[in-house]
Amino acid sequence: xxxxxxxxxxxxxxxxxxxxxxxxxxxxxxxxxxxxxxxxxxxxxxxxxxxxxxxxxxxxxxxxxxxxxxxxxxxxxxxxxxxxxxxxxxxxxxxxxxxxxxxxxxxxxxxxxxxxxxxxxxxxxxxxxxxxxxxxxxxxxxxxxxxxxxxxxxxxxxxxxxxxxxxxxxxxxxxxxxxxxxxxxxxxxxxxxxxxxxxxxxxxxxxxxxxxxxxxxxxxxxxxxxxxxxxxxxxxxxxxxxxxx
Amino acid sequence: xxxxxxxxxxxxxxxxxxxxxxxxxxxxxxxxxxxxxxxxxxxxxxxxxxxxxxxxxxxxxxxxxxxxxxxxxxxxxxxxxxxxxxxxxxxxxxxxxxxxxxxxxxxxxxxxxxxxxxxxxxxxxxxxxxxxxxxxxxxxxxxxxxxxxxxxxxxxxxxxxxxxxxxxxxxxxxxxxxxxxxxxxxxxxxxxxxxxxxxxxxxxxxxxxxxxxxxxxxxxxxxxxxxxxxxxxxxxxxxxxxxxxxxxxxxxxxxxxxxxxx
Numbered sequence: 001x002x003x004x005x006x007x008x009x010x011x012x013x014x015x016x017x018x019x020x021x022x023x024x025x026x027x028x029x030x031x032x033x034x035x036x037x038x039x040x041x042x043x044x045x046x047x048x049x050x051x052x053x054x055x056x057x058x059x060x061x062x063x064x065x066x067x068x069x070x071x072x073x074x075x076x077x078x079x080x081x082x083x084x085x086x087x088x089x090x091x092x093x094x095x096x097x098x099x100x101x102x103x104x105x106x107x108x109x110x111x112x113x114x115x116x117x118x119x120x121x122x123x124x125x126x127x128x129x130x131x132x133x134x135x136x137x138x139x140x141x142x143x144x145x146x147x148x149x150x151x152x153x154x155x156x157x158x159x160x161x162x163x164x165x166x167x168x169x170x171x172x173x174x175x176x177x178x179x180x181x182x183x184x185x186x187x188x189x190x191x192x193x194x195x196x197x198x199x200x201x202x203x204x205x206x207x208x209x210x211x212x213x214x215x216x217x218x219x220x221x222x223x224x225x226x227x228x229x230x231x232x233x234x235x236x237x238x239x240x241x242x243x244x245x
Numbered sequence: 246x247x248x249x250x251x252x253x254x255x256x257x258x259x260x261x262x263x264x265x266x267x268x269x270x271x272x273x274x275x276x277x278x279x280x281x282x283x284x285x286x287x288x289x290x291x292x293x294x295x296x297x298x299x300x301x302x303x304x305x306x307x308x309x310x311x312x313x314x315x316x317x318x319x320x321x322x323x324x325x326x327x328x329x330x331x332x333x334x335x336x337x338x339x340x341x342x343x344x345x346x347x348x349x350x351x352x353x354x355x356x357x358x359x360x361x362x363x364x365x366x367x368x369x370x371x372x373x374x375x376x377x378x379x380x381x382x383x384x385x386x387x388x389x390x391x392x393x394x395x396x397x398x399x400x401x402x403x404x405x406x407x408x409x410x411x412x413x414x415x416x417x418x419x420x421x422x423x424x425x426x427x428x429x430x431x432x433x434x435x436x437x438x439x440x441x442x443x444x445x446x447x448x449x450x451x452x453x454x455x456x457x458x459x460x461x462x463x464x465x466x467x468x469x470x471x472x473x474x475x476x477x478x479x480x481x482x483x484x485x486x487x488x489x490x491x492x493x494x495x496x497x498x499x500x501x502x503x504x505x506x507x
Contacts, residue, residue, distance in 0.1 A: 012502075016246065017293075017313065019498065023248035023491045024287070024314035027255030029484050030262065031285040031317055040309065065294070065309030078282065080325045082427075108284050110323070111425040113444030120284065120321040136345075136424050137447065137455035168309045174289035175320065181295075181310075199284075206487055213494050220498045228505055 003058050004230035008223045010060040014041055015220045017063055022212050025204045033073075033105030033176055034202035036209075040065045070167055073203035075195060081140055082109045082117070084159070085200040088192025090167050092178065094160040096131070097123035103162070103186070105200055106176035111136070121175045127157045145193040159194055162186035247315065248495040254316030255488035258285050261319050262481040269469045270478075277361030277435055278467035279324045280474075286320035323427045329361075329468040331460050337394055338365040338373060341465040344457020346420030349382040349448070350375055350436060357382060359421055359446070362435035364464050373402075373416075377434055385416035396461040400451040420456050421446035 018039045028034040044062040070090045084107030092103035102123055109125055112118050117125040117132040124131045134141055139152040147159035169182035265283045272278040293311040331341040340363030347359035368374045373385040385402050393405040400418035428442030451459045
C-alpha cells in the first residue's frame with residue numbers, strides 16, 4: 001500500500017533538488033561566463049513493498065547527474081582592455097590558482113603590482129610560457145583573435161585557450177572556476193577566438209527558467225496530492241475493514 | 246530548503262548591481278569620473294554525487310555527477326578606465342588628460358592622491374590647486390601679474406606677464422601611472438589612493454611613452470554611457486524579480502508539504 005507514497009516521495013525529493021538547481025541558475029543569470037545546469041532524471045526500478053510475485057516492480061525517480069549546457073552566451077562590450085571573452089563553445093582560459101590548473105570562461109582580468117595578468121580571484125592567467133607579465137609603460141595591450149598579446153606592435157605573449165574532448169570531466173569550483181576531475185588532458189582550442197574589451201554573459205535563459213519554476217511547483221503540488229490520496233485510501237480502508245457488523 | 250538561500254544571494258547580488266549602476270548614473274556629469282561595473286561569480290558547489298565515482302563493481306563511473314550550486318556573490322566591482330570625452334570649458338586652469346596617467350594631489354595629511362579631474366584653480370598665493378584647495382604636485386605658482394597662462398601638451402606651464410612679450414616657463418606638470426589602475430582606491434572628491442594592488446606610482450612627463458598628453462582649456466567628462474547604464478538597470482531589476490519569484494515558489498512548495506494531513 002505504501003508504494004504510491006514512496007514513489008511520490010522519490011519525485012518530491014528530486015523536485016526539491018531541481019528547484020535548487022533552477023534557483024542557482026536564476027541567481028547566476030547575470031554572472032560572467034556562467035553555464036546553465038539542469039538535473040538529469042532517470043527511472044530506478046525497485047522492489048515493491050508487498051505482492052512482489054503478482055505485480056511488476058515499481059519505478060522510482062532518481063537524479064543521475066547534472067547536465068551542463070556549455071553553449072555560447074552573448075558577449076557584452078565593456079571597452080576595458082583587460083576584459084576578454086571566448087567565442088567558441090567549450091573552450092576555456094587556462095589559469096593557475098596556486099593549487100594547480102583551473103579553467104574559466106570569465107575573462108575579467110587585472111594586473112597585480114608586478115604586472116602579472118590575474119583573475120579577480122587571484123589566479124594567474126596562463127600563456128604559452130606560463131604566467132603572462134605585461135609592462136604597462138610599453139603601451140596598451142592589444143589581443144588578437146588567436147590570443148596573441150602585443151604592445152606597441154610587438155608580440156609579448158599569448159593567452160592559452162584550451163578545451164577538453166569530454167566536457168563532463170570538468171567540475172565546477174565556484175568563483176567561475178572549473179577543475180579537471182579526471183585524467184583527461186586539455187588540448188589547445190585552435191578554433192576558439194578571443195575577443196578583447198568584451199565579457200561573456202551567462203547563458204541562462206530567464207523565460208525557460210521561470211517556466212521550469214512553475215512546472216516544478218505544479219508537479220510538487222500534484223505529487224503531494226497523490227500522496228494525500230494514497231494516505232486517505234489506506235486510512236479509509238482501515239476504518240471500513242475494521243468495522244464490525 | 247537550499248533554493249531559498251540561493252535566491253536570496255541572487256537578490257543581494259542584484260541589489261549591489263543597482264547600487265553600482267545608480268552611482269554611475271549619479272556621477273554622469275562628474276569631471277574625470279570612471280564608471281564601475283559589478284562582476285559576479287558563482288558560489289561554491291556541493292558535490293552530491295561526485296563525477297568519476299564508481300557506480301558499480303564492474304568499473305563503470307558516474308559520467309556527470311551531481312553538483313548543486315549555492316548561488317552567486319559579487320566577484321569584484323571594478324573601474325573601467327577608458328577615456329572620457331574631452332569637454333571644452335575655456336577655463337584658464339582646466340586640464341584634461343588624453344591617454345593614460347593621473348594628476349598628483351598633495352592631501353592636507355601629507356599623502357599623495359591621484360585624480361583625472363583637471364578642473365584646477367589658483368589659491369591666494371597663486372598656487373595651482375583643486376576645487377578643495379589641495380595643491381597639485383609638483384607645485385606650480387602663477388605670478389600675480391600674469392596676463393595669460395598657457396599649458397602645453399607636454400605639461401609645460403608658461404606665463405605671459407604684463408609688459409612682457411615673451412612668455413616665461415614657471416613649472417612643469419607631471420603625471421603618475423600604475424600597473425593596475427583598477428587597484429586604486431577611491432576616497433571620494435574625485436581622488437584615488439595608491440594601494441598594494443595598484444603598485445607604486447610611476448611618474449613621468451605628459452606625452453612620454455606610457456603617458457597621455459594634456460589638453461589645456463578642456464576637462465575630461467565622465468565615461469558613463471547613459472544608454473548602457475539604463476539598460477543595465479532594467480536587466481538588474483528583472484533579475485531581482487526573478488529571484489524573488491524563486492523565493493515565492495520555494496515558500497509555496499514548503500507550505501504544500503506542511504499542509505499534508507496525516
